[in-house]
Amino acid sequence: MPEPLRVNERRVAVEARNISKVFGTGEHALRALDDVSVGIAENEFFTLLGPSGCGKTTLLRLIAGFEFPTSGAILLGGEDIATLPPYKRPVNTVFQSYALFPHLTVAQNVSFGLEMLGKPRGEIEARVAEMLKLMRMEQLANRRTDQISGGQAQRVALARALAPAPKVLLLDEPLSALDYKLRKEMQLELKRMQAETGITFIFVTHDQEEALTMSDRVAVMSAGKILQVGSPRDIYDRPAERFVADFIGETNYLAGTVQGVDGGRAEVLLKTGGRISASYSEGMTPSGEVTLVVRPEHARAVEGAADLSGAVEDIVYFGTDTHIHTRLDDGSAFTVRQQNSRNAVLPFARGDRIGIVVGDDAAQVLRD
Amino acid sequence: MAREPELAARQAHRAEIRSRWLLSAPALIIIFVAAVGPLFVMLAYSVMVRGDYGDVRFGEFSSEGWFNVFFQRDIFDDTITYADAHLSIFWRSIRLSLITTVSTLILGFPTAYFIATRPRHTREVWVFLITIPFWTNLLIRTFAMQEVIRNEGVVNTLLQALGVIDQPIQILYTDWAILFGMVYVYLPLMVLPLYASMERLDFRLVEAGYDLYAGRFAVLRRIILPLVKPGLVAGSILVFIPSLGAYVTPRVLGGGKNMMLGNLIELQFGAGRNWPLGAALSITLMVIVMVALLFYVRNASRSGATGHG
Numbered sequence: 188m189p190e191p192l193r194v195n196e197r198r199v200a201v202e203a204r205n206i207s208k209v210f211g212t213g214e215h216a217l218r219a220l221d222d223v224s225v226g227i228a229e230n231e232f233f234t235l236l237g238p239s240g241c242g243k244t245t246l247l248r249l250i251a252g253f254e255f256p257t258s259g260a261i262l263l264g265g266e267d268i269a270t271l272p273p274y275k276r277p278v279n280t281v282f283q284s285y286a287l288f289p290h291l292t293v294a295q296n297v298s299f300g301l302e303m304l305g306k307p308r309g310e311i312e313a314r315v316a317e318m319l320k321l322m323r324m325e326q327l328a329n330r331r332t333d334q335i336s337g338g339q340a341q342r343v344a345l346a347r348a349l350a351p352a353p354k355v356l357l358l359d360e361p362l363s364a365l366d367y368k369l370r371k372e373m374q375l376e377l378k379r380m381q382a383e384t385g386i387t388f389i390f391v392t393h394d395q396e397e398a399l400t401m402s403d404r405v406a407v408m409s410a411g412k413i414l415q416v417g418s419p420r421d422i423y424d425r426p427a428e429r430f431v432a433d434f435i436g437e438t439n440y441l442a443g444t445v446q447g448v449d450g451g452r453a454e455v456l457l458k459t460g461g462r463i464s465a466s467y468s469e470g471m472t473p474s475g476e477v478t479l480v481v482r483p484e485h486a487r488a489v490e491g492a493a494d495l496s497g498a499v500e501d502i503v504y505f506g507t508d509t510h511i512h513t514r515l516d517d518g519s520a521f522t523v524r525q526q527n528s529r530n531a532v533l534p535f536a537r538g539d540r541i542g543i544v545v546g547d548d549a550a551q552v553l554r555d
Numbered sequence: 556m557a558r559e560p561e562l563a564a565r566q567a568h569r570a571e572i573r574s575r576w577l578l579s580a581p582a583l584i585i586i587f588v589a590a591v592g593p594l595f596v597m598l599a600y601s602v603m604v605r606g607d608y609g610d611v612r613f614g615e616f617s618s619e620g621w622f623n624v625f626f627q628r629d630i631f632d633d634t635i636t637y638a639d640a641h642l643s644i645f646w647r648s649i650r651l652s653l654i655t656t657v658s659t660l661i662l663g664f665p666t667a668y669f670i671a672t673r674p675r676h677t678r679e680v681w682v683f684l685i686t687i688p689f690w691t692n693l694l695i696r697t698f699a700m701q702e703v704i705r706n707e708g709v710v711n712t713l714l715q716a717l718g719v720i721d722q723p724i725q726i727l728y729t730d731w732a733i734l735f736g737m738v739y740v741y742l743p744l745m746v747l748p749l750y751a752s753m754e755r756l757d758f759r760l761v762e763a764g765y766d767l768y769a770g771r772f773a774v775l776r777r778i779i780l781p782l783v784k785p786g787l788v789a790g791s792i793l794v795f796i797p798s799l800g801a802y803v804t805p806r807v808l809g810g811g812k813n814m815m816l817g818n819l820i821e822l823q824f825g826a827g828r829n830w831p832l833g834a835a836l837s838i839t840l841m842v843i844v845m846v847a848l849l850f851y852v853r854n855a856s857r858s859g860a861t862g863h864g
């Protein structure tokens with residue numbers, strides 16, 4: 188497992204310090220962001236992941252300068268940019284709605300930022316040609332932007348924002364309109380561009396798979412708060428909160444009582460019986476009643492007694508793996524995901540009692 | 556097999572075209588009877604001999620009417636000179652109309668922008684307020700304007716009372732008075748179409764402009780103006796055309812000597828008793844409008860296409 192990226196080791200490109208954003212006043216006031224603090228390193232691929240309405244776009248708009256924080260500060264390269272208007276920030280945005288200029292052609296859209304920066308004609312043309320080639324849009328250079336498909340529009344929006352080579356690129360769900368294949372291609376393309384250009388990418392998505400596969404670090408947001416920041420592995424293997432565990436992947440929950448804490452691990456007596464050793468995130472001391480999470484693929488179903496025991500309710504074959512849905516002795520549900528191999532046959536069937544082995548370091552104590 | 560649905564489709568298509576013509580027939584008839592018809596009458600009158608007490612002598616043709624639009628014949632020695640009076644009225648009309656159009660544009664643009672950026676329910680109130688002048692008859696509004704700007708009127712009295720001026724400023728019966736009057740009368744015609752296209756403006760595009768390093772002025776010039784161009788063109792046409800043919804405003808505020816084309820034409824059908832000349836002048840006015848329109852629309856659409864408006 189690679190070391191999680193430390194912001195401290197790299198220079199910080201963007202920092203949000205105790206940002207709150209309230210829309211409206213009085214009884215209509217809506218707290219879109221609630222005391223958000225996060226640092227994003229230079230050349231990092233940083234993803235904001237969260238359900239609709241959790242404040243992802245709002246955070247991007249604050250960084251771009253379209254909105255001003257109700258309280259807190261935004262720092263760019265260590266400097267407070269509160270007074271800088273959007274057109275003076277070295278930040279470009281790929282808008283959720285694309286916001287392509289309908290009166291300009293594809294090429295004119297891409298060259299707009301460069302023209303505004305007063306770049307020489309020759310340089311602009313070369314750069315526009317380069318960007319269009321990168322996006323495979325050369326053929327459509329002279330099309331008007333209301334005459335191209337949604338996926339093409341998204342690529343134009345990307346090209347337009349990348350062309351001026353900003354320090355930070357804000358991408359608000361830039362791939363959501365693409366079909367699966369193109370989307371996968373663009374994901375790789377984006378990663379490559381990010382590595383090559385050295386631009387810091389702040390990427391918004393509510394697609395967990397996209398977040399996990401593309402990011403250096405992911406921030407999981409909910410209701411205006413950042414719940415957890417970490418590498419995709421961290422977020423997936425060690426979700427700190429129930430919301431994070433729920434939002435990303437499938438999860439099993441086990442109730443139990445902490446018996447003791449030792450060296451970063453907690454001994455938990457499970458409600459179903461049996462003891463289990465679980466890890467917990469930094470800065471918390473688990474005690475009393477807790478909930479543990481175990482990913483389905485981090486557990487194994489076996490015959491006979493094991494860490495857990497229960498009855499098989501259903502077995503679902505998925506090609507690459509099989510999901511075994513069980514009912515534990517305390518009545519809670521537990522799913523095990525087991526990889527298939529060609530000749531192996533499960534030694535049990537629906538209705539059988541089985542044991543479940545929870546792997547080493549597979550259980551994580553949730554904060555609550 | 557395949558031919559049958561094709562045939563049916565073609566018949567349906569034909570039926571649709573037929574019903575479309577049928578539906579637009581009333582409008583076409585009105586346009587023809589009310590606009591094209593009189594136009595031919597004017598055309599006919601303009602090439603006939605003038606009657607002694609107005610009207611024309613039917614069946615007697617003459618080019619005198621058209622000749623008099625541009626030239627005049629000296630009554631003593633028959634020398635031919637340009638009709639300076641007419642030409643200067645043409646020029647004044649065109650100039651005043653252009654200035655009126657530009658003035659309403661300069662005043663109307665920020666107004667429309669202001670309204671379009673209000674919250675939705677407040678916008679309706681503002682639009683409503685803009686239309687209030689239409690509730691009163693044009694003639695009455697123009698006389699009210701006269702009351703405001705005449706030497707003993709509100710403006711001059713107030714300025715004198717405040718000690719800003721000693722003598723009243725002569726505004727009434729000058730081109731300024733006509734200009735004020737026309738700007739006042741035609742301003743809503745500029746604001747409304749401008750507002751209509753600004754309301755449809757996607758302000759996220761403005762944000763995209765700011766994001767791409769365009770300052771306020773660049774955003775206005777490169778994004779807002781090209782996008783609201785339809786409203787701008789419509790407003791300019793709606794103001795320019797009636798300005799050019801304006802009759803009441805120059806008559807009431809410009810007095811007898813500061814005539815515009817509308818007044819000149821009226822004169823020929825009235826006291827001048829020269830209907831062929833009046834008809835020829837009317838057609839000339841129409842031609843000017845059409846040429847101006849063609850020029851304007853061509854220009855507007857060309858710069859609109861490249862986006863460097």
Ligand SMILES: Nc1ncnc2c1ncn2[C@@H]1O[C@H](COP(=O)(O)OP(=O)(O)OP(=O)(O)O)[C@@H](O)[C@H]1O
Nearest residue numbers: 210211217219238239240241242243244245246393
């Ligand atoms: N200009 C605004 N005025 C009032 N409320 C707003 C405004 N912009 C956003 N909000 C509210 O703030 C909250 C966060 O909105 P935001 O657009 O940041 O969500 P999001 O995480 O980007 O969602 P999505 O995934 O749907 O794009 C929402 O409840 C939204 O209704």
Ligand SMILES: [Mg+2]
Nearest residue numbers: 243244283359
């Ligand atoms: Mg959003």
